[in-house]
Amino acid sequence: MAGVELKNVEKSFGAVTAVKGLDITFEEGSFTTLLGPSGCGKTTILRMVAGLEAPTAGDILVGGTRINDVPIHKRNLGLVFQNYALFPHRTIGQNIAFGLKYRGVSGSDAAAKVKAALDIVRLPGVEDRYPAQLSGGQQQRIALARAIVIEPDVLLLDEPLSALDANLREEMRVELKAIQHRIGVTSIFVTHDQSEALAMSDKIIVMSAGKVQQVGAPEEVYNSPANEFVANFLGASNILDVRVAGSDRDAIGLEVPHFGVISVPRARAAGLGDAKSGRLVIRAEKLKLLPAGDAGAGVLAQGVVRAVDYQGQIARYFVQVGDMELQIMNMIDGRPFSAGDATTVAIDPRDCSVLPADG
Amino acid sequence: MADADAALDRRPWFLLAPALLAIAFLVIVPMSFILVYSFYENVDLAVDKVAFQFSNWQALFHDSYYRVAIWKTLRLSVIVTMLAAVLGYIPAYFIAMTTFRHRWLLLLLLILPFWVSFIIRTMSWIHILGNEGALNGILMWLGLIQAPLQMMYQEGTVIIGFLHVFLPYMILNVYVSLEGIDRNLEPAARTLGATPWQAFREVTLPLSMPGLAAGCLLVFVLTGGSYVTPLILGGPRDFLFGNLIHDAVVSELNWPMGATLSFTLLVLLGLVVVAYSRVMGLNQLSKAFR
Numbered sequence: 001m002a003g004v005e006l007k008n009v010e011k012s013f014g015a016v017t018a019v020k021g022l023d024i025t026f027e028e029g030s031f032t033t034l035l036g037p038s039g040c041g042k043t044t045i046l047r048m049v050a051g052l053e054a055p056t057a058g059d060i061l062v063g064g065t066r067i068n069d070v071p072i073h074k075r076n077l078g079l080v081f082q083n084y085a086l087f088p089h090r091t092i093g094q095n096i097a098f099g100l101k102y103r104g105v106s107g108s109d110a111a112a113k114v115k116a117a118l119d120i121v122r123l124p125g126v127e128d129r130y131p132a133q134l135s136g137g138q139q140q141r142i143a144l145a146r147a148i149v150i151e152p153d154v155l156l157l158d159e160p161l162s163a164l165d166a167n168l169r170e171e172m173r174v175e176l177k178a179i180q181h182r183i184g185v186t187s188i189f190v191t192h193d194q195s196e197a198l199a200m201s202d203k204i205i206v207m208s209a210g211k212v213q214q215v216g217a218p219e220e221v222y223n224s225p226a227n228e229f230v231a232n233f234l235g236a237s238n239i240l241d242v243r244v245a246g247s248d249r250d251a252i253g254l255e256v257p258h259f260g261v262i263s264v265p266r267a268r269a270a271g272l273g274d275a276k277s278g279r280l281v282i283r284a285e286k287l288k289l290l291p292a293g294d295a296g297a298g299v300l301a302q303g304v305v306r307a308v309d310y311q312g313q314i315a316r317y318f319v320q321v322g323d324m325e326l327q328i329m330n331m332i333d334g335r336p337f338s339a340g341d342a343t344t345v346a347i348d349p350r351d352c353s354v355l356p357a358d359g
Numbered sequence: 360m361a362d363a364d365a366a367l368d369r370r371p372w373f374l375l376a377p378a379l380l381a382i383a384f385l386v387i388v389p390m391s392f393i394l395v396y397s398f399y400e401n402v403d404l405a406v407d408k409v410a411f412q413f414s415n416w417q418a419l420f421h422d423s424y425y426r427v428a429i430w431k432t433l434r435l436s437v438i439v440t441m442l443a444a445v446l447g448y449i450p451a452y453f454i455a456m457t458t459f460r461h462r463w464l465l466l467l468l469l470i471l472p473f474w475v476s477f478i479i480r481t482m483s484w485i486h487i488l489g490n491e492g493a494l495n496g497i498l499m500w501l502g503l504i505q506a507p508l509q510m511m512y513q514e515g516t517v518i519i520g521f522l523h524v525f526l527p528y529m530i531l532n533v534y535v536s537l538e539g540i541d542r543n544l545e546p547a548a549r550t551l552g553a554t555p556w557q558a559f560r561e562v563t564l565p566l567s568m569p570g571l572a573a574g575c576l577l578v579f580v581l582t583g584g585s586y587v588t589p590l591i592l593g594g595p596r597d598f599l600f601g602n603l604i605h606d607a608v609v610s611e612l613n614w615p616m617g618a619t620l621s622f623t624l625l626v627l628l629g630l631v632v633v634a635y636s637r638v639m640g641l642n643q644l645s646k647a648f649r
Contacts, residue, residue: 050546050550051549051550052546052549052550071554072546072549072550073549073550073551073552073553073554073557073558074552075550076552077550078550079546079547079550081543081547083541083543085541085543085544085546085547087544087547087548087561087562088541088566089565089566098548098551098553098561099551099552101552102551102552102553102557103552146551147550150551150552156550
């Protein structure tokens with residue numbers, strides 16, 4: 001087991017730069033997620049660590065040792081693919097024992113390790129079946145067992161849950177995290193699914209266009225997005241243009257159209273500096289929708305519901321406030337609002353964060 | 360309801376009918392005629408007498424000339440098949456794995472030779488390997504040899520001719536098989552500790568076996584049934600079983616003997632096909648892909 005470090009890593013495919021100037025540390029034993037839309041370079045990073053791509057520049061270190069020139073088969077990494085990549089002509093037992101064979105483990109030792117790995121992924125006794133005889137979720141467990149049985153220094157997971165259906169995905173999410181926690185292997189997880197990233201990670205690295213946008217714990221990345229990309233990519237956010245109306249030691253007063261002045265704690269507006277204007281980020285689920293004329297807590301504005309997206313426990317409303325359209329997600333308490341209802345929108349200043357105007 | 364079920368039951372037969380009819384009228388009926396003809400008696404050139412006698416079959420079993428031909432055919436077919444497997448696998452692998460964007464162009468190049476008559480393609484080797492051919496010309500011009508090398512009209516030339524004509528069949532079969540293999544399997548094997556060669560041997564090669572096996576069978580049967588290539592490129596001693604049929608029918612005008620030999624070749628190659636699919640376990644292999 002070992003930590004992974006990327007030092008000023010760059011990768012170009014011909015004239016196209018996939019990733020640039022990456023300095024990332026994956027702490028030993030941690031579960032780190034590379035999150036971003038497709039084409040952001042997250043898979044390229046994983047493939048470079050695995051050795052399937054060579055970086056154009058920079059160093060990759062595993063456990064403090066530079067591995068740029070170490071061939072794939074000597075890196076001792078476990079890689080789990082999105083499409084499982086099990087060997088269809090081999091039994092489950094042979095699939096899992098595949099990596100053991102090259103480590104000089106065979107016979108009853110190998111059989112015992114295979115059995116232990118199958119117990120970890122909770123699929124005991126399927127050694128003699130073929131991959132095609134198992135369901136997608138089971139195949140992905142086998143792929144995981146095959147990767148961890150070799151006791152890799154690093155476990156690399158390339159969108160391993162994307163091919164599974166929704167229910168199974170959530171179940172596997174919990175289980176994968178539990179397994180990782182139990183064996184304590186340094187894990188790098190690649191996904192474009194923000195809920196997977198938030199649920200599983202010790203640390204999230206949000207990426208876009210080959211660059212790191214933000215690094216932080218899930219709640220940090222979610223609650224204090226470093227820029228508009230992160231704010232939009234993780235969940236639904238409303239981003240409003242605001243002007244600075246005044247400030248004191250603890251808070252900054254911001255003039256928000258239709259809402260009036262909102263006093264945001266300084267800690268939530270650190271990126272603003274001395275600028276006269278900025279952009280206020282407020283998550284859709286932090287806005288509160290109230291019946292018209294209701295006097296709720298926080299700063300209020302009047303609006304009209306334009307559209308409702310009913311999702312069972314919660315509803316997503318598109319509310320017109322003056323010339324702005326706000327997205328609001330609220331738990332349904334009793335009866336949801338309908339399109340055309342006049343409403344009051346409440347903002348709690350403590351839920352806002354402020355970015356510079358050009359952020 | 361019952362009528363609908365009955366109609367559904369008959370449907371496979373309707374769909375099979377054209378193929379079954381074609382096989383019946385174009386293979387089974389003519390081959391039956393040939394079998395019947397093998398019992399006729401050849402009186403003189405092109406003069407046959409309707410009879411039921413076994414002199415043709417006796418000749419086949421007692422004349423060592425025919426046994427030599429069978430042995431030669433078998434040997435040459437095995438050599439050509441093995442060379443084609445090795446020489447065909449490499450380009451097939453390259454075409455399947457290349458990241459070259461215009462892969463269709465490579466496949467087109469593979470099919471391109473079929474646009475030229477196979478006789479003309481075979482004859483063209485005379486201009487390359489003959490005493491006055493390109494290769495001898497170059498070697499003499501370079502001063503490496505003083506007199507032209509005798510390269511034509513021997514077994515090696517026949518093998519080259521066969522490879523030239525049958526290699527595309529091998530390449531296409533192997534290519535289709537390789538193309539169907541998940542691209543992540545080799546990287547998966549590599550990350551588990553296999554060297555590139557081990558990953559190929561453990562994963563790609565076994566998974567491409569159905570195509571390689573089909574290509575081998577095709578090349579073997581095509582070679583075993585040939586007579587034109589040895590006729591054009593071989594010497595007097597380079598004859599295959601097919602040449603004996605050709606001689607019997609065209610030169611000696613002894614159709615009953617030609618019929619006997621034809622039927623024998625059909626049975627021999629048929630046995631090879633049956634034995635091969637049993638031994639290779641082609642049906643077993645497909646189980647892994649259910």
